Amino acid sequence: MDAGEKALAHAEITNLLSLYYQALDQGDLETLGRSVIAEDATWVLVQICETERVVDESSGRETILEWFRRMFGAGVSMTEGTVRHYLNTHVIEVEGDVARSTSHLQAVETAGMTNVASGFVRAEHVRTADGWRIRRYEVEETITRKDMDALKATFHAKD
Numbered sequence: 189m190d191a192g193e194k195a196l197a198h199a200e201i202t203n204l205l206s207l208y209y210q211a212l213d214q215g216d217l218e219t220l221g222r223s224v225i226a227e228d229a230t231w232v233l234v235q236i237c238e239t240e241r242v243v244d245e246s247s248g249r250e251t252i253l254e255w256f257r258r259m260f261g262a263g264v265s266m267t268e269g270t271v272r273h274y275l276n277t278h279v280i281e282v283e284g285d286v287a288r289s290t291s292h293l294q295a296v297e298t299a300g301m302t303n304v305a306s307g308f309v310r311a312e313h314v315r316t317a318d319g320w321r322i323r324r325y326e327v328e329e330t331i332t333r334k335d336m337d338a339l340k341a342t343f344h345a346k347d
Contacts, residue, residue: 189284197282197320201289201313204320209273215260217253225249226314226321234328236307237336244343258342270298275309285315293329305329 189197204224211219225231230247246255273295280289288311295305307329314323331339 189282194282197287197315198280200320201280201282201287202278204313204322205275205278205289205291205309205311208322209275212256213272217256220256221249221253223319224322225252226316226323229322230324231255232324232326234326235336235339236328236330237333240336242336242340242344244339259339261342271295271304272298273305287313287315287320289313293327295329304335305331 207219208224211217211224227249228247229249229252230245231252233244235242235244244255246252273293275291275293277292278289279291280287289309291309291311293305293307293309294303296302297304307327310326311322312324313320
């Protein structure tokens with residue numbers, strides 16, 4: 189892979205990561221399914237609040253989208269569509285049709301400009317016939333007590 193191809197891959201992957209969070213912030217599951225998440229994807233979400241640590245893992249595009257549908261109905265900050273995620277300081281390594289990225293994450297509630305989450309993202313991307321897609325996404329984030337309680341109530345009612 190020459191320097192031009194690598195630079196193009198970096199730009200496309202950076203755009204893909206931005207598309208992911210813009211679609212997520214708007215509740216646009218159609219875009220997530222069509223243009224972001226690989227069919228064989230795995231999403232690992234680690235939420236931390238104070239001394240609690242909750243891990244959710246979903247595999248397969250449809251299972252991941254169903255997780256997001258449940259989360260949007262959970263009463264977390266982003267349910268109201270008033271949270272903006274900012275992903276930056278990307279480090280991207282491209283090896284042919286596979287790439288890995290690491291990035292910093294911050295989520296802000298827009299009405300009061302309050303930080304509701306911050307963390308670190310590791311992702312694996314795969315080039316498909318339709319462009320780059322995210323195949324593995326791991327986010328570890330510190331979240332608010334309100335969001336932790338809402339997520340636990342929705343996803344861990346049996347715990």
